[in-house]
Amino acid sequence: MVFFVIIAFLIAFFLKRNPFLFVRNISFKWPLIILLSFGAQIVLSYVTLETREKIVWVFVLTFIGVIFGLYINRRIPGVKWICIGASLNLIALLLNGGTMPVSKKALQLTGQAGVSFATDARHHLMGDSVYWILGDWIPVIRYALSPGDILAGIGIAILIIKHSEKRIDQDEGK
Structure with missing residues (x-):
């Protein structure tokens, strides 16, 4: 997702917009639902990394x-x-028991061939499932992304660009 944010900032700058203040131009309804759920996901990610325990139903609820x-x-x-x-x-x-399937080939292409899923309770190595297309199989620099990640990243970029304030050029402001 970091790449999408960087790309959005670059596009906003190119369009003479200020992406640093985009948040103040958005008015979400019920923002606490999103913030608390997303915050819980971040906490769960760290908990599962430390404990190696799946807390699937909480992750799904968030x-x-x-x-x-x-x-x-x-x-x-x-x-x-x-x-x-x-x-x-x-x-x-x-469809995968609460963990995201990851393609071995994508891991190899991103330089992560030696990743061990023994310590990762959030992912597992992709098998011969019909639903492989929804997993992390798209190699992008150091990450394997899913189609869902790509769509969410595009949405984040659109959100940032569309809500970035237009900058006033020095010459126009005088």
């Missing part, structure tokens, strides 16, 4: 919370894309 909050705000430019991407990732998690 995903549902994020998607619900995004759906309520679907009229905001970019949010539909994020919502669809998050929904695809939730489906992938539900």
